[in-house]
Amino acid sequence: MSILGLSPYTRHHLEKSFNTTPDPHRDRCQAILTADRGQCHVVTAEALTVRPRTLQHWLNASRAQGLDGLSIHWAAGRAPHIPETLTPESST
Numbered sequence: 001m002s003i004l005g006l007s008p009y010t011r012h013h014l015e016k017s018f019n020t021t022p023d024p025h026r027d028r029c030q031a032i033l034t035a036d037r038g039q040c041h042v043v044t045a046e047a048l049t050v051r052p053r054t055l056q057h058w059l060n061a062s063r064a065q066g067l068d069g070l071s072i073h074w075a076a077g078r079a080p081h082i083p084e085t086l087t088p089e090s091s092t
Contacts (some may be wrong), residue, residue: 004036004063011036013067028058028070037061 006014009085018029027048035043035055047053061069 004032004059006032006036010067017067025070025072028062028072030061031058032070033057 014029014033018026018033019073021029025049031044031048031050034047041055041059042052045055048055058070063069
């Protein structure tokens with residue numbers, strides 16, 4: 001029985017992704033799969049060592065965007081800046 005209403009295709013894709021991808025995407029897949037089985041959110045959050053609010057954020061993103069909602073979006077960060085005096089000279 002699917003508590004979240006996951007389709008068999010989505011459940012299969014999440015299980016495959018869980019088995020083949022490294023953390024932290026793996027944790028997100030596990031969170032959705034355990035929530036779909038009816039596991040308490042607090043228990044799942046403790047098992048994954050995340051806050052319940054983080055788990056709820058993952059569930060909301062999954063509901064709104066499907067599997068794409070579980071993607072990790074890293075911030076671009078600061079542009080690298082190396083002073084020209086420290087750049088290597090070409091030997092050509």
